Amino acid sequence: MTVVRIDAKDVRRLDDLLVAVGKHDRAAFVELYRIxxxxxxxxxxxxxIDWVQTEDIAQDFYFEIWQTAYRFDPAQSPAIAWMLRLAHARAVDRVRRLETSKRRESGPADRSGEAARDLFAESDDRDDAAQRIHAGLPQLSVLQRQALRLVYLEGNTNATAAQTLGITSAAFKSRLRDGVVALRHLLTAV
Incomplete structure (x- = not known):
């Protein structure tokens, strides 16, 4: 990986340019961009990593620089440090947005509530479904039964149930989902 160095003269020049961009000096903006x-x-x-995303973020970044350069204070940090922090923040924001979008498109990670509702929806008779669920519970692991009991029988939220068990919310959701999937498998096999 090649690292592009900005010499001391350019560091000082960037400070001056960014201050000028804060006053909406177009020529300063062009020079700031070039350097x-x-x-x-x-x-x-x-x-x-993705080149197209990199270019898109860079374009957004420079638009933001044009709008927010007035906030830059050369006494606080060099312009290049301020700009690199801002660019990194934009890139991280984009990655997070893309990950959220991917998760949304593939469906929620925690589909346990939907799956549990489906267990009842598949049966015309709720009493029959309740009996089948009750009969299937002993075949689940203790951890799966515990998760199902805390959420569906006691009405706790996932966060509260996780806290009760002393585990992370992600670990609890995984346990709950595994329990629902296992129970569904048992019920559809009957």
Whole structure:
């Protein structure tokens, strides 16, 4: 990986340029872009990897620089440090947004509530379903039964149930989902 160095002269120049951009000086913005774009792209690329996303984030980044440069204080940090922090934050925001979007498209990670409702929906008779569920519970692991009991019988939220068991919310959701899937498998096999 090639690291583009900005020499001391350019560091001082960037400080002056960013202050000028804060006053909406277009010529300063063009020069700021010319001096910094390689470093900014490099910082974004280390986070995002995808070239198209890198370019898109860089474009958004410079738009944001144009709008927020007035906030820059050269007494607090060099312009390049301020800009690299901002570029990294934009890249991280994009990765998080993309991950959230992927999760949303593939459906919620915790489909246990939906799956449990489906257990009842598959049966015309709730009493029959309740008997089958009751009969299937002993075949589940103790941890799965415990998770199902805390949420579906006692009415706890996933967060409260996880706290009760002293485990992370993610671990609890996984346990709950496994219990629902196992119970569904038992009920559909009957």
């Amino acid at each position: 910094s774009i390689t470093r900014i792209r490099g910082r974004i690329r280390r986070t995002v």
